[in-house]
Amino acid sequence: MALAMRIPVQTACPSCGSRESRRIVYGMPTEKAFEAAQRGELALGGCVTYPGKPSRECCQCGHHFSRLRPARRFANSD
Numbered sequence: 001m002a003l004a005m006r007i008p009v010q011t012a013c014p015s016c017g018s019r020e021s022r023r024i025v026y027g028m029p030t031e032k033a034f035e036a037a038q039r040g041e042l043a044l045g046g047c048v049t050y051p052g053k054p055s056r057e058c059c060q061c062g063h064h065f066s067r068l069r070p071a072r073r074f075a076n077s078d
């Protein structure tokens with residue numbers, strides 16, 4: 001019996017393994033983003049963006065991490 005690796009695409013915190021993470025929104029937040037941040041639904045990363053910036057914040061330990069993305073941008077190279 002092969003146990004299929006049923007790892008959801010959902011991101012888990014690499015630090016504590018929690019599945020509860022929120023998106024980090026960069027740039028000037030909209031009012032809605034601001035309200036969502038107040039509710040703890042997302043995190044505001046500020047206006048400074050840089051390459052490789054983390055995209056998720058763990059709800060449990062506050063660790064910032066990036067979600068692994070499929071290298072789709074490299075697929076169509078013409």
Ligand SMILES: [Zn+2]
Binds near residue numbers: 018058061
């Ligand atoms: Zn964590």
